Amino acid sequence: MVFLTLALLRVGKNKMTPYSMREWKRVMQRRLSWHFRNRKRNCYRLSLCPVKKSLRFSTTVRPIRRRNINHLFTNRIAAGCAQHGVQYSSFMRALYESNILLNKKMLAQLSIYEPRSFQSLCEFAKKRHSELVQKGLAVALEPLPSGIITRDMIKKSV
Incomplete structure (x- = not known):
């Protein structure tokens, strides 16, 4: 029996034995x-x-970091x-309605590193907006979803 356990320990490091765990x-x-410095990096007990603290910090800061990055993309x-x-x-809105599926990260990178491509997207958005205005379907005049009551609807009914 002793030889069998020694053989198992030697054969498989893939098997979860107490030593390998x-x-x-x-x-x-x-x-x-x-990424720590000094002995915290090398000593098991000191690390x-x-x-544990860095893992806790990274999970609590994650939504804040995402929000900051989203604001950065929006500002760019x-x-x-x-x-x-x-x-x-x-x-x-023009990009969304035209099914141009570029996320904010890619649009931010285009605005910084590819100004001509971003300029063409802006011209496309201008053209799309002018087409909507010419048709009389400006954003303010588009029909609202059902269930929403505006002041204009109340004034018209009175």
Whole structure:
């Protein structure tokens, strides 16, 4: 029986034996603490609390970071639109209605690194908006979804 367990330990590191589980735990701890400095990086015991704290911090900050990045993308696109004389909201609406599926990240990168491509998108949005105005289907005149009551509807009924 003793020989059998030794053979199993030698044969498979893929099997979860107590030794391999402990080794895996330490390897994961080292991976999570690679960016620390001094002994917190190298010593298993000293890295336990900082790793736990950094994981907790990364999960609490994640939505805030996403919101900040989204604001950054919006500001970059709005600045690019302002250069070409288009409002951000009408630009995004024109792209959405025309089924141009570019997310905010790509539009922000286009506005910075590909100004001519972004200029063509702005001109397309201007053209689309002018077509809607000519047809009399401006944004303010479009029918609202059902269930919404506006002041104009109340004034007309009185």
